[in-house]
Amino acid sequence: MNPSRGRVTGLPDWNRCAVMGVVNVTPDSFSDGGRWFDSEVAVKHGLHLVAEGADLVDVGGESTRPGAPRVDEAEELRRVLPVVRGLVSENVLVSVDTMRASVAEQALEAGAVLVNDVSGGLADPRMVPTVAAAQVPFVVMHWRGQSIDMNNRAVYGDVTAEVVTELRASLDRAVDGGVPPDRIIADPGLGFAKQAPHDLRLVAELGRLKRELDHPLLVAASRKRFLGRVLATGDGATVPPARERDAATAAVSALAAREGAWAVRVHEVRASADAVRVVQAVESAEDPPPDTGGETDADTTGSAGRRG
Ligand code: PMM
Numbered sequence: 649m650n651p652s653r654g655r656v657t658g659l660p661d662w663n664r665c666a667v668m669g670v671v672n673v674t675p676d677s678f679s680d681g682g683r684w685f686d687s688e689v690a691v692k693h694g695l696h697l698v699a700e701g702a703d704l705v706d707v708g709g710e711s712t713r714p715g716a717p718r719v720d721e722a723e724e725l726r727r728v729l730p731v732v733r734g735l736v737s738e739n740v741l742v743s744v745d746t747m748r749a750s751v752a753e754q755a756l757e758a759g760a761v762l763v764n765d766v767s768g769g770l771a772d773p774r775m776v777p778t779v780a781a782a783q784v785p786f787v788v789m790h791w792r793g794q795s796i797d798m799n800n801r802a803v804y805g806d807v808t809a810e811v812v813t814e815l816r817a818s819l820d821r822a823v824d825g826g827v828p829p830d831r832i833i834a835d836p837g838l839g840f841a842k843q844a845p846h847d848l849r850l851v852a853e854l855g856r857l858k859r860e861l862d863h864p865l866l867v868a869a870s871r872k873r874f875l876g877r878v879l880a881t882g883d884g885a886t887v888p889p890a891r892e893r894d895a896a897t898a899a900v901s902a903l904a905a906r907e908g909a910w911a912v913r914v915h916e917v918r919a920s921a922d923a924v925r926v927v928q929a930v931e932s933a934e935d936p937p938p939d940t941g942g943e944t945d946a947d948t949t950g951s952a953g954r955r956g
Contacts, residue, residue: 669697701921
């Protein structure tokens with residue numbers, strides 16, 4: 649276990665694994681497509697996520713579910729910018745989830761503080777120079793190509809070793825392009841050109857990923873297919889829908905926090921926010937004094953008195 653999460657210059661130090669809430673302003677994202685498509689509703693949802701314990705809110709206007717076609721730039725801007733502006737005006741720390749430099753640039757102008765690019769700068773040659781010029785934190789994710797056919801690329805010998813090698817190349821490209829290393833966050837890209845066993849292996853090896861990549865780590869397991877596979881019943885025939893995978897997501901958040909992840913990216917914030925706080929408390933637990941004055945665990949729910 650390695651509780652040292654690393655710091656990201658340009659963002660607060662939360663002194664625990666941070667929680668990034670997700671607002672997808674899309675009609676077709678796999679887990680929440682269509683729910684926050686209206687800007688006003690999306691802003692309200694972002695504020696709700698903050699009230700539930702999110703430290704940052706990640707706003708995206710393009711679905712990256714397997715098989716998804718691309719949206720055009722004008723439509724992505726139309727979806728993302730009002731939501732970024734609305735959340736920034738409420739003092740929320742906003743991350744913009746985009747593969748387009750132009751969208752990143754305008755979102756930063758609107759007050760976003762972090763660029764989250766699932767392609768790690770590979771989809772748009774202007775992305776790294778744009779982030780470098782703005783000197784903002786940058787999430788670089790492991791990516792093997794656009795979502796439309798990414799499942800065909802889910803072929804690995806040693807998934808962790810290959811993700812490390814390929815992701816390192818993207819991290820190096822960002823540094824060589826002028827993004828300061830202390831502003832770069834690495835993300836193994838769970839579900840992107842990966843099958844469930846690959847995702848599980850990567851979660852099992854988060855400690856190794858963190859050590860070998862040597863950057864703060866973002867873990868984005870929320871509601872993903874591999875969790876559906878884990879929870880499936882009837883010999884795998886009945887897979888729970890995305891929105892019934894939040895408890896499983898929180899379990900990964902606890903594992904990730906314990907392995908020293910810098911942040912988790914989740915749709916339902918409350919359970920993960922609680923999970924990372926429990927991990928923080930466990931990590932900072934001291935030896936209890938020999939005599940605790942009679943209070944026992946049975947007293948500590950805080951509800952005994954009220955129940956009478
Ligand atoms: N996954 C999705 C979207 N954005 N960003 C990062 N950094 N890492 C991810 O794994 C990631 C992401 C797809 O999930 P969603 O459509 O439910 O947001």
